[in-house]
Amino acid sequence: MAINKSKVAFGFIVAGSLTLIFGAISVIVGPTVISSQVVKNTVIDPKNDLTYTMWKDIPVPFFMSVYFFNVLNPAEILKGEKPMVEQRGPYVYRKQCQKENITFHPNGTVSYREYRQYHFEPSMSAGNESDVVTIPNMLVLGASVMMENLPYVLRLMMSATFKTFKEGAFLTKPVGELMWGYDSGLVDFLNQYLPGMIPTSGKFGLFSEFNNSNTGLFTVFTGKDDIRKVHRVDSWNGLTELPYWRTAQSNMINGTAGQMWPPFMTKESTLPFYSPDACRSMELVYQRPGEMYGIPLYRYVAPKTLFANGTDYAPNEGFCPCRQSGLLNVSTCRHNSPVFISHPHFFNADPVLLDYVQGLNPSEEKHGLFIDIHPQTGVPLNVSIRLQLNLYMKKVSGITETGKISDVVMPMIWFEENGYIDGPIVNTFRTNLVVLPTVLEYLQYILIGLGLATIIVATVVYHKVKTNQPGQSNLPDGIKCSSAEERDPLLQDDMN
Incomplete structure (x- = not known):
């Protein structure tokens, strides 16, 4: 029976050793x-159901919230007084994106066009599309700045044109x-006699x-040859x-298309992406770790240098005149x-911009942009891109519509495009x-x-069993018996 116990103990030692070796190999190979x-799973490949679907159709809710800066004192502005605005909104639109004309190429790239549609969501909005607001007239004030260096007679003619169309x-x-357009006789006139002056x-x-x-038309790498x-x-x-x-640096198309990034990100990684709407590449930087639905994330934000001028940040000199x-x-x-992009309410901008306009209150929580990324896969979990559209306006001699307007960068609207991973796809992603x-x-x-535990316990048992096997006594050497006869002299007499 003792021999069987020793064999069992030895078997556990072997099994424990194999378990330990397998665990150690897993640590190395895992x-x-x-x-x-x-x-x-992150290569752009139709065989990857999860990530390919997220890349192709963006199956999570995505919204654009628009805020208007309603002008409160237009008549006073024309007299040279400081503009006063109040924020109106949000007016929320569900954004639908879908990639079409997807074509894979032999060099490890794929081309596509991403189409977008917007649908008004009254239940999520703080008003209706029928709400009336007052904003600067880009057609008049923009064209005036564009023409300020042209001959005076041309400026007079343009002013007469504005009056003709009651602009x-x-x-x-x-x-x-x-938001989506209105009929304008001035637009028709400009397209007929000054084609290309306006974008519509x-x-x-x-x-x-x-x-x-x-x-x-975007062409991006699939990651098939190099996941980086x-x-x-x-x-x-x-x-x-x-x-x-x-400059060549400013004209570089860097990073991704702004929807996904390469996997295995670290805190030293950045989020570069090209934005056709901003006409340039931008780069976000790591701010802090976090968690969403139990999924670890890194938050990336815009650095203060993103929209800095060339004086404050030399690499941005190429984006000037600033x-x-x-x-x-x-x-x-x-x-x-004369259109400028900024963070909403001039967040992270020169404080002097706030002095030119009344009614602005910037804060990081409401107006800073961020992207939360799952660093292991490069998949965004929560996105909030916030930008503001501004118009530079001023008095232009010869164009009486500009009155005595002071030189000012006037906020018109700001918008937030936001979305977060939700629904069944969260469970699939997390699993x-x-x-x-x-x-x-x-x-x-x-x-x-x-x-380790199995080896230790089995080794102790094995040695204990071995120690207590027959023929092995724990008695001192002086009183040990080597045979039955030596242990009992009577047995020896009977045999004789």
Whole structure:
């Protein structure tokens, strides 16, 4: 029986050793296995149901919230007084994006056009599209600044044209018309006699170019040959660099298309992306870790230098001519219209901009932009991109519609595009890319612990059994007996 116990104990020692070895191998090989699974699932490939669906159709809710800066004192502004505005909104639109004309190429890239549509959501809005607001008239004030260096007689003719079509310095119209377009005799006139001066040939609206449109022909890397390049833009509309800016660095098309990034991000990683709407590449930086639905994330935000001018941040010199820090001059890609992009309420901008306009209250919580990324996969979990559209306006001699307007960068609207991972896709994402790798990681250490415990216990049992086997006494050597006869002399007499 003791011999059987020793064999069983020895068997447990062997089993524990094998468990320990398997656990140790898992610790070494496990991260490689997990990484290979991440790589396999993040390559842009129709076979990857989860990530390909997220890339192709963006199956999570995505919204655009628009806020108007309603002008309270248009008559006083024309007399040179400081503008006063009040924020109106949000007016919320559900955004639908879908990639079409998807074409995979032999060099490890894929081309596509992403189409977008916007649908008004009354239940999520603080008003209706029928709400009437007053904003600067881009057609008048923008054209005036564009013409300020032309001969005086041409400016007089333009002013007469404005009067003919009853166009003033400010517009008072319903939100829906300001957003998606309204009929304008001036637009028809300009398209006929000054073609190319404005970006539309139909109705004129702040977002008339956005709805039912696409963001251009993107060609991005699939990551098949190098996962570090997945989603990185190879070209946009056939261009590998932009024609808008003054330096090669500013004209670079960097990063991804702004929807997904390569996996295995660290706190030193950044989020570069190219935005056709901003006409440039931008880059977000790491701020802090976090968690969403139990999924770990890194939050990335815009650095203060993002819209800094060339004086405050030399690499941005290529985006000039600049004004105060916090403004991006996009006139070169907006038909030379004096349009500037900034953070909402001039957040992170030169404080002097706030002095020019009453009614602005910037804060990081309400007006800072951020993207929350799952660092292991590069998939965004929560996105909030907030930008403001501003118009530079001033008095232009010869154009009486500009009155005595002081030089000012006037906020018109700001908008937030936001979305977050939700619904059944959360469970699938968490199971495949968070829970299973975590279970595998813990299993490695469980195997090592179980193996060590089994070896220790089995070894103790084995030695104890061996020590108590027959023929092995614990008595001192002086009183040991070597045979039955030596133990009992009577047995020896009987035998004789």
